[in-house]
Amino acid sequence: MVCVEQKGLIIVHTGDGKGKTTAALGLAVRAWGDGLRVLILQFIKGGWKYGELDTIEKLKAIDGRIELRQCGKGFTRRDGNEHRQEHAAAAAEAMVQARKELASGDWDLIIFDEINYAVKFGLIDIAEVLLLLDDRPENVHVVLTGRDARPELIEKADLVTEMKLVRHPFQKGVKAQKGIEF
Numbered sequence: 606m607v608c609v610e611q612k613g614l615i616i617v618h619t620g621d622g623k624g625k626t627t628a629a630l631g632l633a634v635r636a637w638g639d640g641l642r643v644l645i646l647q648f649i650k651g652g653w654k655y656g657e658l659d660t661i662e663k664l665k666a667i668d669g670r671i672e673l674r675q676c677g678k679g680f681t682r683r684d685g686n687e688h689r690q691e692h693a694a695a696a697a698e699a700m701v702q703a704r705k706e707l708a709s710g711d712w713d714l715i716i717f718d719e720i721n722y723a724v725k726f727g728l729i730d731i732a733e734v735l736l737l738l739d740d741r742p743e744n745v746h747v748v749l750t751g752r753d754a755r756p757e758l759i760e761k762a763d764l765v766t767e768m769k770l771v772r773h774p775f776q777k778g779v780k781a782q783k784g785i786e787f
């Protein structure tokens with residue numbers, strides 16, 4: 606049955622294959638083209654010039670209906686990270702922003718890029734993420750990306766896609782290339 610009424614979906618992109626963030630960005634571009642208001646909040650990522658920053662800035666300049674904010678301090682590891690406090694503070698601040706923007710009524714689609722990493726690294730409690738989803742207005746679509754999505758999140762989601770690693774140029778020693786990896 607096809608229904609035209611907008612019911613906000615919880616969408617998860619996870620798995621060890623490449624394409625989780627790029628699929629979310631593809632969805633953002635589609636949604637913007639269809640007149641939706643789109644916000645992308647990037648957890649963990651920060652201070653690195655990804656191609657999508659330029660793309661979204663250019664789209665934003667057209668009508669302000671799409672925005673990307675880097676809320677992190679760059680990729681991190683669970684152990685031995687001297688900047689852990691900084692990462693934790695950034696993740697907590699990103700969660701405050703996430704809650705505020707979800708409730709604002711300003712957006713039809715919100716992407717929490719790499720939020721699963723933030724949970725995996727112990728920067729955010731999964732219970733907080735689940736609560737965030739429970740409390741959101743029911744017409745807002747939410748996308749959550751990152752490897753190792755927690756089973757509780759997968760259980761809650763309406764749409765879950767697992768990217769599966771079959772082959773990656775990294776395995777042959779090919780370094781990350783601009784425009785493809787970042």
Ligand code: ATP
Pocket residue numbers: 621622623624625626627628751752768770773775781785786787
């Ligand atoms: P992308 O941003 O390209 O869609 P992703 O979101 O699926 O990738 P992440 O887990 O966020 O992947 O990893 C970010 C970076 O690691 C990207 O530069 C991506 O190309 C690279 N990457 C993703 N999967 C693999 C893999 N299986 N092996 C090596 N590098 C990978």
Ligand code: MG
Pocket residue numbers: 625626627719750751
């Ligand atoms: Mg990613």
